[in-house]
Amino acid sequence: MTPSLWPRRGSRSGSGPDSPGQLGADGTGDRDGTGPEVLDFGPPGRGRDDAFGPDRAAGRGTGGAGPGAPPAEVLRVENLAVSFPTEDGTVRAVRGASYVVHEREVLGIVGESGSGKSVSSMAVMGLLPRTARISGRILFRGEDILTMSRRRQRGLRGLRIGMVFQDPMTALNPVHTIGDQLAEAVLSHQLVDRKVALTRAEEMLDLVGIPQARARLRSYPHEFSGGMRQRVMIAMAVINGPDVIIADEPTTALDVTVQAQILEKLLEVKDAVNAAIVLITHDLGVIAGIAHRVLVMYAGRPVEIGGTDAVFYRTRMPYTAGLLGSIPALESAGTDRLRPIGGFPPSLIDMPAGCPFRPRCPLADDACRQAEPDLLSTGDEDDPDHVAACHHWDALAAVPDPTEFFRTESEGKRP
Numbered sequence: 001m002t003p004s005l006w007p008r009r010g011s012r013s014g015s016g017p018d019s020p021g022q023l024g025a026d027g028t029g030d031r032d033g034t035g036p037e038v039l040d041f042g043p044p045g046r047g048r049d050d051a052f053g054p055d056r057a058a059g060r061g062t063g064g065a066g067p068g069a070p071p072a073e074v075l076r077v078e079n080l081a082v083s084f085p086t087e088d089g090t091v092r093a094v095r096g097a098s099y100v101v102h103e104r105e106v107l108g109i110v111g112e113s114g115s116g117k118s119v120s121s122m123a124v125m126g127l128l129p130r131t132a133r134i135s136g137r138i139l140f141r142g143e144d145i146l147t148m149s150r151r152r153q154r155g156l157r158g159l160r161i162g163m164v165f166q167d168p169m170t171a172l173n174p175v176h177t178i179g180d181q182l183a184e185a186v187l188s189h190q191l192v193d194r195k196v197a198l199t200r201a202e203e204m205l206d207l208v209g210i211p212q213a214r215a216r217l218r219s220y221p222h223e224f225s226g227g228m229r230q231r232v233m234i235a236m237a238v239i240n241g242p243d244v245i246i247a248d249e250p251t252t253a254l255d256v257t258v259q260a261q262i263l264e265k266l267l268e269v270k271d272a273v274n275a276a277i278v279l280i281t282h283d284l285g286v287i288a289g290i291a292h293r294v295l296v297m298y299a300g301r302p303v304e305i306g307g308t309d310a311v312f313y314r315t316r317m318p319y320t321a322g323l324l325g326s327i328p329a330l331e332s333a334g335t336d337r338l339r340p341i342g343g344f345p346p347s348l349i350d351m352p353a354g355c356p357f358r359p360r361c362p363l364a365d366d367a368c369r370q371a372e373p374d375l376l377s378t379g380d381e382d383d384p385d386h387v388a389a390c391h392h393w394d395a396l397a398a399v400p401d402p403t404e405f406f407r408t409e410s411e412g413k414r415p
């Protein structure tokens with residue numbers, strides 16, 4: 001089994017986020033920047049494990065570890081912290097994030113605006129501004145991205161890690177054709193001629209469902225609808241056969257009628273290229289039924305991580321319960337009562353002592369004022385890697401529906 005990043009409750013001596021040294025990087029980075037123009041990060045699309053693909057239910061594996069073996073890790077983030085010095089003080093945007101992404105897996109990262117979802121993924125992509133102070137480790141197939149040369153980081157980005165941004169209009173260059181931009185994505189990483197790159201671009205447009213792909217290579221971004229532009233972004237993200245796609249709110253800017261189509265296409269393409277996805281969203285509803293695992297972020301830290309069933313049905317962090325209570329259930333046709341979380345997230349410059357969710361939490365007491373809870377095992381028998389950061393996680397375990405803790409006054413007494 002993949003080693004857990006977190007100790008069990010009551011045991012502080014395990015391999016917690018504070019002991020990153022346990023999992024060694026192989027340290028093969030090209031640190032002197034004199035490596036070849038085309039950087040080799042291993043063979044894309046080969047030797048992958050099927051456990052997170054369409055055959056997941058069958059538990060079939062094709063990786064080197066043999067049939068039935070768990071999928072290998074492709075990305076491991078350990079104790080990542082990112083801060084930005086500003087005139088008003090230091091913004092602690094990410095305060096110790098640790099998580100793992102396995103081959104072909106869909107990891108959903110959810111949280112309210114400002115919780116650090118984008119900053120943590122920008123760190124993985126090496127796209128943070130130079131003013132950002134970063135610590136921790138980001139291991140791509142065992143090699144720490146943060147200690148790679150800039151050149152090697154650039155080689156990784158767009159080749160083995162693809163990115164789909166929220167707004168394709170700002171990510172695409174308006175003065176170049178779609179074909180040129182897709183071909184450039186190939187040419188900047190692979191020693192092929194332009195004709196081959198354009199053929200690949202056409203194949204990718206076809207894959208993402210753009211009709212008359214060859215003719216559309218000559219179109220400019222403004223000639224496409226928002227949904228089509230996002231399909232182009234997906235094509236761009238996967239054109240070099242990445243191992244991981246980071247999709248940051250890929251449907252937020254779109255008309256609600258095309259959101260589901262784009263998500264479906266993203267998953268279809270992910271399976272076609274055998275990639276894993278880190279899907280960032282503020283909407284838990286988006287990842288229900290899509291993600292294999294979910295990471296919930298609050299005030300710059302993961303506060304609950306687990307398999308999707310564990311996080312949705314065996315919720316152990318009040319903030320997650322609050323998020324769940326604030327999404328309408330489709331089948332209820334709007335008749336369900338929504339229980340929004342009151343209040344606002346704390347300032348990331350002056351973090352209050354104790355649990356940052358305390359001022360909004362119906363379970364908060366003195367213990368929550370004293371110390372910020374660690375992310376620890378919930379003792380979940382069905383999901384041993386289910387972890388939550390709450391002093392009162394067991395109170396959530398004791399009720400059938402933890403969103404009840406967020407009952408409004410008109411609904412009567414809380415559990």
Ligand SMILES: Nc1ncnc2c1ncn2[C@@H]1O[C@H](COP(=O)(O)OP(=O)(O)OP(=O)(O)O)[C@@H](O)[C@H]1O
Binds near residue numbers: 129
């Ligand atoms: N360059 C920067 N300088 C200062 N603060 C920054 C910078 N970039 C991000 N931040 C701050 O870091 C915090 C986390 O931002 P981030 O974009 O990761 O949030 P998010 O969870 O992705 O939210 P959203 O869904 O709104 O994008 C926010 O308070 C944001 O204002």
